[in-house]
Amino acid sequence: MKKALFLILFLPVGVFGQDHTAMIKKIYDHQLSESPAYENLRALCKEIGPRLSGSPQAAAAVEYTRQLMLDYGFDTVYLQPVMVPKWVRGSTEIARITNSDKVGTRELRTVALGNSVGTGPAGILAEVVEVKSIEEVNALGKAVAGKIVFYNGEMDPTLVNTFQAYGSAVVQRAYGASEAGKFGAKAVIVRSMTNRRDDIPHTGSLVYKPLMPQIPALAISTNDADLLSDLLQDQKGLKMYVETHCEMQEDVLSYNVIGEIKGAEYPEEIIVVGGHLDSWDVGEGAHDDGGGCMMSIEVGRTFLALGIRPKHTIRIVMFMNEENGLRGGKEYARVAKEKGEKHIAGLESDSGAFGPMGFSSMGEETSRDKIKSWKPYFLPYFVWNFDKVGSGADISPLEDQGVFLMEMEPNPQKYFNYHHTEADVFEAVDKRELELGAGTMTAMTYLIDQEGLK
Amino acid sequence: MKKALFLILFLPVGVFGQDHTAMIKKIYDHQLSESPAYENLRALCKEIGPRLSGSPQAAAAVEYTRQLMLDYGFDTVYLQPVMVPKWVRGSTEIARITNSDKVGTRELRTVALGNSVGTGPAGILAEVVEVKSIEEVNALGKAVAGKIVFYNGEMDPTLVNTFQAYGSAVVQRAYGASEAGKFGAKAVIVRSMTNRRDDIPHTGSLVYKPLMPQIPALAISTNDADLLSDLLQDQKGLKMYVETHCEMQEDVLSYNVIGEIKGAEYPEEIIVVGGHLDSWDVGEGAHDDGGGCMMSIEVGRTFLALGIRPKHTIRIVMFMNEENGLRGGKEYARVAKEKGEKHIAGLESDSGAFGPMGFSSMGEETSRDKIKSWKPYFLPYFVWNFDKVGSGADISPLEDQGVFLMEMEPNPQKYFNYHHTEADVFEAVDKRELELGAGTMTAMTYLIDQEGLK
Incomplete structure (x- = not known):
């Protein structure tokens, strides 16, 4: 034991200047043995629950x-005030096949897409036309008038980064309603954004394009999408009845929640660390993004618990309204600009509370190189990938102020098993993975604070 | 598109000799889009279920x-015949606190440890003495005579490689009964081997040392272990009643299942790839080791499906009896030696079907270096760690024949949430993670076959 200690004390400092190995181990050890993050997430998910903006x-x-x-x-x-949209799901949601030769009448499980208009009590009964992309709708043009357009494009299972597959497929969900509405379609049904075959419909926001007709949009599960597609192969004139009662109401006042630990040397220079506090109204927003919020709070708490006085100001932010407006992120950036605040970095966690494997970043190449040079500090914690270019959504409005932006990247294989569904509950988060995430966020914040990015 | 193709065709071959990038992508793509592995695992877990040796x-x-x-x-x-132990759990299992001032009589959930003798219908009622390690028992010596020894050593949560924490703690489970029995203890109760606080007891094998008294051994959950420890703090003379009806019966005939794809150039040189088919009698043996078995079969199936004719013979083995005897692994090595077979490598998957992150290996340093030089092929699939020294249990008896041995290493954070419990069921395995595991095993086998290890 004495011998080991001797070796540690005389470890070469090497390429890093000051050697932060011991402090980083202290951070991770603290998380893995004494963190309240998991219990705090439980309370957020179980005692509060889903947290749609304005609710x-x-x-x-x-x-x-x-x-x-x-x-x-x-x-x-x-609290930083911000006006947020208030979208309300309403009660009944129906997606019903009405005239199948094979299955007769069949109810499909459905959730309206966020921001969607509702059908109202009259509902919509119409023939269904299947497409795999917005391009196909544009090719069909007026042929979709009066119909329900069924977007059935799949996420590409061969993309190991599932977020890349999501990025390609999600345009159907985001813009499909407008693109079909402009040709006179009555409504759209969208295949859920997941690689799995299961029975869970995934919600998520749509964006109505300006000056285009707004038509209702609903998601169905991948199993139901496969069924519907099969039935459409066999039967011309297959009809569905859809009914939703969702509506966008007036904006309401909400807040970003901000907590700071003042910098000892450069109090005016800010490292902002956060996640988004709002979630969809189904599930509990555990991975998206309760976990990211709890990790971010842990960054501040861990600094205080371990007696680390930061050089720069560490600002922890719970952003509001990432899911259907990004108002919190936009307001945060607006105010920062207005006040002339200097942010040296932004770090977000909004890709789930799965085992951390790296960081994406965007900004000056020299800063990216500096981040990458810290990789040896993280490898003992199985955090290895520093190559991806990207940022978190909430901090992205800071980009035009030249802020160096980062997001923690957990292993993405399982994110879309839960994303925007009733399955995104506390039980889907593993305690150690959450703690490793919190340790990783804290360690990175610590290194940026100690070493800077220049 | 044409431009990209041009670039791919003229990719520099670089340090690798032949460039295998395209074939490795084909292997992973095939797994992620067309693999039957998940369905096969479902059938193994749900239609067959737990698979204790001799059952x-x-x-x-x-x-x-x-x-x-x-x-x-x-x-x-x-089929390769092998005699295996047949241990039978029997029906009733009781671990009851009988005289607590605080909780009165309290039933704890329990499972007998594998290979344990039973108490018989009379059961054992005795005072409980808590220890944290075998060393403490040796220090107490005769003071444990007539008592039930409660081994309450915890897995160290700060070890990021949970298998390392398991390795330190599991000696209590493996040898605790003999070490307490030699001083006249009546029975042992062991804290479950997991980092979690939960209510699930974990079984697993014990080994009775020769010529020592054999006493019954049971596991209780970590929550119950914490409770018991608290009660013991407050009350001298706390007693428990334990009752089990397990017994070791006569050895029975079973088999290793072996399938080969003959090598086109070196048919006499064998790459052996496998997992173990047996499991504990609780749960469904999904992660341990149904997943490893299905991945191993996928190695052979994928070679055939993609028309890869191997140079060396690829031999897929479902080993029997890893859990409580390792008889299958030992017999396989014995027969290989007897026949004078030449194995150029052994590759096992027995650390769960979680997202693959690397390979351990042991053998000649030049071969380890060669394996590591292939890392760039694996990074696109998030497989990055080639440093660990180690092998799988079933192939380890090949070590003295000088065979280069490897094990695939999945992310280990969650393994001990499920290991040897009723929770190790099909639903605990993620389809994509299983497929990535199968792709990773196949890609490594392919590279060893193509490039050799010299």
Whole structure:
């Protein structure tokens, strides 16, 4: 034991200048043995639950995380007001095959897409036409008038980075309604964004393009999408009845929750670290993005618990309204600009609370190189991939202020098993993976604070 | 598109000799889009179930995997006879606190450890003495006589490689009964081997040391272990009643299942790839090691499906009896030696069907270096860690024949959430992670076959 200690004390500092190995081990050890992150996530998911912008639960989550940061002794904790959209799902949601030769009448499980208009009580009964992409709709043109367009494009299973597959397929969900509506379609049904074959419909936001007709949009599960596609192969004139009662109401006041630990040397220079507090109204927003929020709070708490006084100001932000508006992220950037604040880095966690495997980043190449030079610090914790270019959604509005932006990247294989569904619940998060995520976020924040990015 | 193709065709071959990038992508793409591995695992777990050595289910699994290999068109499929221990759990299992001042009588959930003797219908009622290690028992010596020894050593949560934490803690389970029995203890109760706090007891094998008294051994969950420890703090003379009806019966005949694809250039040189077909009698042996078996069969099936004719003979083995005897692995090595077979490599998957992250290996350093030089082929699939020294249990008896040995290493964070418990069921395995594992095993086998290890 004495011998080992001797070796550690005389470890060569090597390429890093100061050697941060011991402090980084302390950070991870602390997370893996004493972290409240998992219990805090449980409370957020189970005692508050889903937190759609403008909902009472979103307001409760604002207060809960504000209290957490106060309890942990952050130097300053405050709310940043932001007006957010209030979209309400309403009660009944129906997606029914009405005249199948093979299965007769069949109810499909469905959830309206976020931001969608509803059908109202009259519902919509129409023939279904299947497409695999927006391009196909544009090729069909007026042939979709009066119909329900069924977007059945699949995520490419061969893409190991599932977010890449999502990025290609999700345009159907985001813009499919407008693209079909402009040709007179009555409604759209979208295949859920997942690689799995299962029975769970995935919601998520759509964006109505300006000056185009707004038509209702619903998601169905991949199993139901496969069934519907099969039935359409065999039968011309297959019809569906859809009914939803969702609506976009007036904007309401909400908040970003902000907590700071003041920098000892450069208090005016800010490292912003965060996730988004809002979630969809199905499930509990555990991976998306309760986990990211709890990790971010852990960054601040761990600094305080281990007595690390940062050089720069560490600012922890629970962003509001990432899911259907990004208003919190936009307002945060607007205010930062207005105040002339100097951000040296932004770090987000919004890709789930799975085992961390790296960081994406974007900004000056020299800063990216510096981040990559820290890789040896992270390898003992199985965090190895520093190559991806990218950022988190909430911090992305800071890009035009020249802020170096990063997102923690967990292993992405299982994210779309849960994303935007009733399955995104606390039980889907593993305690050690969450803690490793919190340790990884903290270690990176610590290195940026200690070493800077220049 | 044409431009990209041009670039690919003229890719520099670089350090690798022949460039295998395209074939490796083909292997992974095939797994991620067309693999039957997940469905095969479902059938193994749900239609057959737990497969303890000597059980009817183990026999059914032998026949099931033999049929699979025949159906996939392996060149040769045969059974290798091996005598295995037959340990039977029996019905009632009781671990009861009988006289707590605080909770009165309390039933704890329990499973007898594999290979343990039973208490018989009379059971054992005795005072409980808590220890954290075998060293503590040796220090107590005769003071444990007539008592139930409660081994409550925890897995170290700060070890990122959970197998390392397991390795330190599991000696209590493996040897604790003999070490306490030699001082006259009546029975042992062991804290389950997991980092989690939950209510699930974990079984696993013990080894009775020769010429020592054999006393019954049971596992309790970590939550119950914490409770018991708390109660013992407050109360001298706390007693428990334990009752088990397990017993070791006569050895029975079973089999390793072997399937080969003959090598075109070096048919006498063998690459052996496998997992173990037996499992504990609780749960379904999904991660341990149904997943490893299905991945191994996929190696052979994928070679055939993609028309890869191997240079060396690829031999897929479903080893029997890893869990409580390693008889299959030992017999395989014995027969190989007897026949004078030449194995150029052994590759096992027995660390769960979680997302693959690397390979351990042991053998000549030049071969390890060669394996490591292939890392760039694997990075696109998030497989990055080639440093660990180690092998799989079933192939380890080949070590003294100088065979280069490897094990695929999945991310280990969650393995001990399931290991040896009722929770190790099909639903705990993710389809994509299983497929990536199968792709990784296949790609490594392909590279060893193509490039050799010299």
